[in-house]
Amino acid sequence: MSNTFSGNNQIGTVSSFPELIHTDFKGEMNALCWHRNLNGDFNEIVTQLSIKENITEVHPEDLIALQLSEKGNIAREIILNDLQLLTDFGASPSLNLLKCYERDEEFDFISTDVYSFHVDRSPIATDTFLCTYHGAASDIIANSQAEQKILIPEIRTKLKELYDGPPEEFGNFLEENYFDLHYQVNPDAAPINLGLGHLWRLAVDHPKQKVLPCIHRAPIENEGEYRLLLIC
Template sequence: MSSPAFLSEPRVSVVGSFAELIATPFSDGVNALCWPRTLVGDFAEVVARLGLGQGITTLDAGMLRALPLSAAGKAAVEAMLADHHLLTEQGLEPVLNGINGYVQPEETGPVRTDVCSFHVDSATAEVDTWLCTYHGASSEGLPNEQAIRRVDVPGTRALLLKVYGGADDEGFHEWMNDHYYDLHYAPLPDAKPYSFGIGCLWRVATLHDGCPVPPCIHRAPDPVRGQQRLLLIS
């Protein structure tokens, strides 16, 4: 089996434990930390028993433990709940989601702004994004050097200015920020996105004042027919 592509990414650093994942600072351009794991359990059985409706379903311990599961299915549930507990103990607010497609906005304007578009997360305080895909198509990362902000593409910026109806000034920049347009990125022609993998727990840098590295560009997978997901996010 080939090694995961992220192992060779200079902006990704691999750690060997949850304690190391928490304690390792972002530095020297590294904006994504990964704890690779092979989790025990039948996560496909959990998805099958959930019978997910369209969109995103928030999962809790009561719902998951009430499912009629085999021993392997129960092991998968406990693995997810163990991660949820680890993050909660750190003062975070993790959420377990069952995802059966994403409801796309009817009107996105000149720039796509849904979670399936490459984007960075932003915050008003020092905080990171945590992610783990347990089943289904995995989240993806994109090296910063292989991307351009969509608002910096001349044609797209011209369309945005037309919608805005004003000059390319501070007001325009604030308007783009208010609509999250400036957080989304387009891959460059030779870009090579990398998969976050299954079972790996990630901590990625967000855009906030004082962040020592560029924020991590990532996305949810574009909807894949028939691939329902189990995801932890905080």
């Protein structure tokens, strides 16, 4: 297995979908990248789609209905194929046209929205798959370069001030409100951008997981530009 991200122990690089789903996470490696240089005009698809809300789910029939140029058609076939591969694998992929995600502005000392570095958690064994076809792409960061926000003394103190239950249930309070999923990056941290066209598999926090979950975040969108993102 070649490694396009040379010297990075967190990321493994594969060259096919079967490799992507069958390669095991191990050690520090909690992100796998099917590295691709895609042809096709994904911008043409984005400009023809209608955004109804900040996040609009795009269905295969929506794509099929578009009148596209040759390059636009190539892009469409790539997306439809990715959706089919993931569906056949047993996943439930969603193609989203994104203006922006909802912001969490309830507290000034901790954020729990997707723009904050966070991990995904699931009660069952699963992984997060994502591919950005157009627009700004997500970032990941090594677990050694970030700290769980609930462990930072000043943040933990403020969370305890919010909580009014018995001390032994404070941990449940943190989990129920997703505070424990969010991370603060170190000052010298170097986030890695996931780029366009690559299909990624990221480790999720679940009972059978053998590696640390992958810390990631949604990007700040480029002004006046929608994102086209496959995720499941």
